[in-house]
Amino acid sequence: MSQPPPATPNRVQFRLGAGDLAVRLAERTDNSHDRSAVAKRDLTLFYELLAAALRSIQLTRDEALLCCTAYDRRDGLLAAILDALNAPAPGARHDVDAVAFTARLVQWGPWHRAAVEDAIQRWWLLRDSGADPDDALERVGLVRPDALPE
Structure with a gap:
Protein backbone atom coordinates (compact mmCIF):
# COMPACT_ATOMS: atom_id res chain seq x y z
CA MET A 1 0.00 0.00 0.00
CA SER A 2 1.43 3.36 -0.96
CA GLN A 3 1.91 6.15 1.52
CA PRO A 4 0.20 9.51 0.97
CA PRO A 5 2.50 12.29 -0.17
CA PRO A 6 4.10 14.27 2.65
CA ALA A 7 2.11 17.25 3.85
CA THR A 8 3.34 20.64 2.75
CA PRO A 9 2.48 23.72 4.84
CA ASN A 10 1.30 25.77 1.85
CA ARG A 11 -0.93 23.15 0.27
CA VAL A 12 -4.57 22.64 1.19
CA GLN A 13 -6.62 19.97 -0.48
CA PHE A 14 -10.01 18.46 0.26
CA ARG A 15 -12.82 16.67 -1.52
CA LEU A 16 -16.04 18.58 -1.92
CA GLY A 17 -18.37 15.60 -1.95
CA ALA A 18 -21.96 16.20 -3.01
CA GLY A 19 -23.03 18.50 -0.17
CA ASP A 20 -23.76 22.18 0.16
CA LEU A 21 -20.16 23.25 -0.34
CA ALA A 22 -19.99 21.60 -3.77
CA VAL A 23 -23.25 23.26 -4.80
CA ARG A 24 -22.13 26.67 -3.55
CA LEU A 25 -18.81 26.41 -5.35
CA ALA A 26 -20.49 25.26 -8.56
CA GLU A 27 -22.73 28.35 -8.41
CA ARG A 28 -19.60 30.52 -8.46
CA THR A 29 -17.67 28.79 -11.23
CA ASP A 30 -18.04 27.45 -14.73
CA ASN A 31 -15.74 25.44 -16.96
CA SER A 32 -13.59 28.51 -17.62
CA HIS A 33 -12.84 29.11 -13.92
CA ASP A 34 -10.47 27.23 -11.70
CA ARG A 35 -12.47 26.00 -8.71
CA SER A 36 -9.35 26.08 -6.55
CA ALA A 37 -8.84 29.78 -7.32
CA VAL A 38 -12.47 30.54 -6.47
CA ALA A 39 -12.24 28.54 -3.22
CA LYS A 40 -9.02 30.39 -2.32
CA ARG A 41 -10.68 33.74 -3.07
CA ASP A 42 -13.70 32.83 -0.94
CA LEU A 43 -11.55 31.62 1.97
CA THR A 44 -9.56 34.86 1.82
CA LEU A 45 -12.80 36.85 1.88
CA PHE A 46 -14.08 34.76 4.79
CA TYR A 47 -10.95 35.46 6.87
CA GLU A 48 -11.16 39.19 6.02
CA LEU A 49 -14.79 39.28 7.20
CA LEU A 50 -13.87 37.48 10.43
CA ALA A 51 -11.07 39.99 11.07
CA ALA A 52 -13.38 42.95 10.42
CA ALA A 53 -16.05 41.54 12.74
CA LEU A 54 -13.47 40.90 15.47
CA ARG A 55 -12.11 44.46 15.19
CA SER A 56 -15.62 45.78 15.85
CA ILE A 57 -15.77 44.05 19.25
CA GLN A 58 -14.16 45.64 22.29
CA LEU A 59 -13.25 43.12 25.01
CA THR A 60 -11.36 43.64 28.22
Whole structure:
Protein backbone atom coordinates (compact mmCIF):
# COMPACT_ATOMS: atom_id res chain seq x y z
CA MET A 1 0.00 0.00 0.00
CA SER A 2 1.43 3.36 -0.96
CA GLN A 3 1.91 6.15 1.52
CA PRO A 4 0.20 9.51 0.97
CA PRO A 5 2.50 12.29 -0.17
CA PRO A 6 4.10 14.27 2.65
CA ALA A 7 2.11 17.25 3.85
CA THR A 8 3.34 20.64 2.75
CA PRO A 9 2.48 23.72 4.84
CA ASN A 10 1.30 25.77 1.85
CA ARG A 11 -0.93 23.15 0.27
CA VAL A 12 -4.57 22.64 1.19
CA GLN A 13 -6.62 19.97 -0.48
CA PHE A 14 -10.01 18.46 0.26
CA ARG A 15 -12.82 16.67 -1.52
CA LEU A 16 -16.04 18.58 -1.92
CA GLY A 17 -18.37 15.60 -1.95
CA ALA A 18 -21.96 16.20 -3.01
CA GLY A 19 -23.03 18.50 -0.17
CA ASP A 20 -23.76 22.18 0.16
CA LEU A 21 -20.16 23.25 -0.34
CA ALA A 22 -19.99 21.60 -3.77
CA VAL A 23 -23.25 23.26 -4.80
CA ARG A 24 -22.13 26.67 -3.55
CA LEU A 25 -18.81 26.41 -5.35
CA ALA A 26 -20.49 25.26 -8.56
CA GLU A 27 -22.73 28.35 -8.41
CA ARG A 28 -19.60 30.52 -8.46
CA THR A 29 -17.67 28.79 -11.23
CA ASP A 30 -18.04 27.45 -14.73
CA ASN A 31 -15.74 25.44 -16.96
CA SER A 32 -13.59 28.51 -17.62
CA HIS A 33 -12.84 29.11 -13.92
CA ASP A 34 -10.47 27.23 -11.70
CA ARG A 35 -12.47 26.00 -8.71
CA SER A 36 -9.35 26.08 -6.55
CA ALA A 37 -8.84 29.78 -7.32
CA VAL A 38 -12.47 30.54 -6.47
CA ALA A 39 -12.24 28.54 -3.22
CA LYS A 40 -9.02 30.39 -2.32
CA ARG A 41 -10.68 33.74 -3.07
CA ASP A 42 -13.70 32.83 -0.94
CA LEU A 43 -11.55 31.62 1.97
CA THR A 44 -9.56 34.86 1.82
CA LEU A 45 -12.80 36.85 1.88
CA PHE A 46 -14.08 34.76 4.79
CA TYR A 47 -10.95 35.46 6.87
CA GLU A 48 -11.16 39.19 6.02
CA LEU A 49 -14.79 39.28 7.20
CA LEU A 50 -13.87 37.48 10.43
CA ALA A 51 -11.07 39.99 11.07
CA ALA A 52 -13.38 42.95 10.42
CA ALA A 53 -16.05 41.54 12.74
CA LEU A 54 -13.47 40.90 15.47
CA ARG A 55 -12.11 44.46 15.19
CA SER A 56 -15.62 45.78 15.85
CA ILE A 57 -15.77 44.05 19.25
CA GLN A 58 -14.16 45.64 22.29
CA LEU A 59 -13.25 43.12 25.01
CA THR A 60 -11.36 43.64 28.22
CA ARG A 61 -8.66 41.17 29.14
CA ASP A 62 -10.96 39.48 31.67
CA GLU A 63 -13.85 39.29 29.21
CA ALA A 64 -11.57 37.74 26.59
CA LEU A 65 -10.16 35.23 29.08
CA LEU A 66 -13.66 34.31 30.20
CA CYS A 67 -14.63 33.68 26.57
CA CYS A 68 -11.54 31.53 25.98
CA THR A 69 -11.77 29.46 29.13
CA ALA A 70 -15.55 29.01 29.01
CA TYR A 71 -15.84 28.09 25.34
CA ASP A 72 -16.92 24.59 24.57
CA ARG A 73 -17.86 23.74 21.00
CA ARG A 74 -20.56 21.36 22.18
CA ASP A 75 -22.55 24.06 23.95
CA GLY A 76 -21.91 26.96 21.61
CA LEU A 77 -20.18 30.21 22.37
CA LEU A 78 -23.00 32.26 23.88
CA ALA A 79 -24.33 29.42 26.03
CA ALA A 80 -20.85 28.68 27.39
CA ILE A 81 -20.15 32.32 28.23
CA LEU A 82 -23.54 32.82 29.88
CA ASP A 83 -23.01 29.64 31.92
CA ALA A 84 -19.62 30.94 33.08
CA LEU A 85 -21.09 34.33 33.95
CA ASN A 86 -23.71 32.60 36.11
CA ALA A 87 -21.27 30.14 37.70
CA PRO A 88 -21.25 30.12 41.49
CA ALA A 89 -17.44 30.14 41.61
CA PRO A 90 -16.14 33.71 41.19
CA GLY A 91 -12.97 32.45 39.49
CA ALA A 92 -14.98 31.15 36.54
CA ARG A 93 -16.31 34.67 35.94
CA HIS A 94 -12.89 36.34 36.12
CA ASP A 95 -13.49 40.03 36.87
CA VAL A 96 -16.40 40.59 34.51
CA ASP A 97 -19.57 42.57 35.09
CA ALA A 98 -22.07 39.86 34.16
CA VAL A 99 -24.99 42.18 33.49
CA ALA A 100 -23.06 44.61 31.29
CA PHE A 101 -21.22 41.87 29.38
CA THR A 102 -24.43 39.90 28.79
CA ALA A 103 -26.08 43.02 27.38
CA ARG A 104 -23.22 43.34 24.89
CA LEU A 105 -23.13 39.62 24.07
CA VAL A 106 -26.75 39.46 22.98
CA GLN A 107 -26.00 42.23 20.45
CA TRP A 108 -23.38 40.11 18.67
CA GLY A 109 -24.44 38.94 15.24
CA PRO A 110 -23.40 35.68 13.59
CA TRP A 111 -20.18 37.19 12.18
CA HIS A 112 -19.16 38.47 15.61
CA ARG A 113 -19.75 35.06 17.18
CA ALA A 114 -17.88 33.29 14.38
CA ALA A 115 -14.98 35.74 14.68
CA VAL A 116 -14.71 35.26 18.44
CA GLU A 117 -14.91 31.46 18.10
CA ASP A 118 -12.16 31.54 15.48
CA ALA A 119 -9.99 33.75 17.71
CA ILE A 120 -10.59 31.47 20.69
CA GLN A 121 -9.47 28.43 18.72
CA ARG A 122 -6.32 30.30 17.63
CA TRP A 123 -5.75 31.43 21.25
CA TRP A 124 -5.82 27.81 22.45
CA LEU A 125 -3.34 26.79 19.73
CA LEU A 126 -0.95 29.53 20.85
CA ARG A 127 -1.46 28.80 24.54
CA ASP A 128 -0.93 25.07 24.04
CA SER A 129 2.31 25.82 22.17
CA GLY A 130 3.61 27.73 25.21
CA ALA A 131 2.66 31.32 24.40
CA ASP A 132 1.89 33.72 27.23
CA PRO A 133 -1.95 33.83 27.57
CA ASP A 134 -2.09 37.64 27.61
CA ASP A 135 0.22 37.89 24.60
CA ALA A 136 -1.92 35.32 22.79
CA LEU A 137 -5.09 37.36 23.49
CA GLU A 138 -3.50 40.30 21.71
CA ARG A 139 -2.02 38.23 18.87
CA VAL A 140 -5.38 36.72 17.94
CA GLY A 141 -7.14 40.08 18.19
CA LEU A 142 -9.39 39.42 21.19
CA VAL A 143 -7.96 42.43 23.03
CA ARG A 144 -6.18 45.60 22.03
CA PRO A 145 -2.71 46.22 23.50
CA ASP A 146 -4.06 48.99 25.73
CA ALA A 147 -6.55 46.54 27.34
CA LEU A 148 -3.77 44.40 28.84
CA PRO A 149 -2.28 45.06 32.29
CA GLU A 150 1.21 46.55 32.39
